[in-house]
Amino acid sequence: MSVRLLLAAAAPAAATVLAQPVGAYDLTPGRLWSLVAAAAGLAGVVLGGLALARPTGRFGSGSWRVRAVMALAAGLTSMVIGGLVVAAAKGGPGTGYGIVGGYVDLVIGLIAMVLGGLAVARARRTT
Template identity: 40%
Template sequence: MKMKLVSFVILCAFLLVPTIAFAANGNYVYGFTPGRSWATIDMVVGLITAVMAGLSLRRSTRGIGNGGRNGAIVAMVVGLIVIAYAFVHVTIFPGGPGTGDGRVGAIVAIVMGLTSMALAGITLIRSRRKS
């Protein structure tokens, strides 16, 4: 139990150091800007798609219905759309982290889209193998 507490404190310290370092610079924008709103929508859709791909992967292991194939196809298509949409966002908004452009959120959305496409690909491979 003490080891978990120590690990948690170390993790919190590593997370707080960049926050304290960036707080010294006063050029950061706070609140929702149009760029951050766009990136937030990207991230939410990417997260939903990754969850959907994970559920279809779980369905493929249980062998229910068509092995999660329909959900995997939808997750793959929506994941590709999320990646394209977030890539457009990254190219349109040139600002870095903390400028209010939502660039970090768009990068996270790209990672979520790639995750959903990978999970959907594994699902399609498993469902093809069982058929």
């Protein structure tokens, strides 16, 4: 069999699979990446909040600096993945591309970066 014959046979089958509607609870790759970015962004928000609160714990006095930098990294990760999901989406909300989650990831990542940035700025003032 030639490659052209295989492609000609596979194209209608792929078109019918891609044309099927996506359910509201189906986990598509776009939605999965949006969830991964949301988890990273939420971790960044928590770490940024902990860095701003500066709790004294068993980890020493410098652990809040590490948390602030980790919040910046997690927020940046969330924003990059969310931006890629939004850029790769070929449809609007409800199409399964995860575009709503991508926009949410951009907001959560921005919040995490602001909290981490505030904590780093405060670290520079006090040091």
